[in-house]
């Protein structure tokens with residue numbers, strides 16, 4: 001188990017743990033919570049995997065924006081893991097809306113626990129979840145235990161554009177391009193696809209910022225005691241947007257596990 005799953009959830013959402021219970025309210029207008037859904041769909045499409053028998057694992061699936069659309073567009077079977085039950089409730093509702101409930105299973109579990117057991121999925125996705133497994137090398141080591149030999153690992157993350165290290169919480173393991181590639185392939189696997197998601201990330205972050213500002217002000221009206229925390233969160237998100245816009249190249253990689 002993670003020592004503190006709440007900490008890893010709040011880190012992935014870049015929010016103080018005190019605000020975690022309010023995140024479903026603050027993020028109610030968003031379905032995707034940070035990942036580049038269209039780019040992920042196009043990357044998955046390019047693998048040309050067969051409908052019906054393909055099995056996908058979406059770690060940190062949030063409200064199922066990636067899982068449900070994969071099931072709906074490609075006819076794949078998806079298991080989504082997340083530890084925020086209110087997000088999973090939305091994911092299940094969306095699966096029903098898209099008429100793919102029979103293809104989607106959403107499980108409330110700590111991701112770190114889930115990957116303790118090996119699995120044989122065709123593809124594992126880690127999209128906008130952060131560094132809960134540590135370095136990129138350690139992350140790949142864990143993810144490759146979840147797919148069969150020759151299976152695929154999809155990571156939606158990024159690299160540092162003009163520097164080797166960034167001394168900021170959440171970016172401890174972020175590396176420049178060359179180092180990132182070295183780590184992604186450290187276990188003898190092969191990168192088969194790279195998609196630059198910067199434009200998409202900038203757009204989604206701006207949308208994220210707008211929605212938390214609006215919902216944050218609504219929340220403050222009924223919860224004056226949260227005013228400082230919410231304003232801190234909004235300020236931190238604005239800083240995050242600036243960092244992503246200026247220092248990070250958003251990138252989606254597909255790594256094929258060696259046979």
Ligand SMILES: C[S@@+](CC[C@H](N)C(=O)[O-])C[C@H]1O[C@@H](n2cnc3c(N)ncnc32)[C@H](O)[C@@H]1O
Pocket residue numbers: 002005008009010012013031032033034035036059060061062063064065066081082083084087109110111112127128129132
């Ligand atoms: C930024 S969101 C991204 C969600 C989704 N991939 C998307 O883009 O819509 C990160 C998600 O990871 C989940 N998460 C973070 N740490 C977790 C853990 N240890 N176990 C389960 N879920 C976790 C959070 O609850 C959150 O839903």
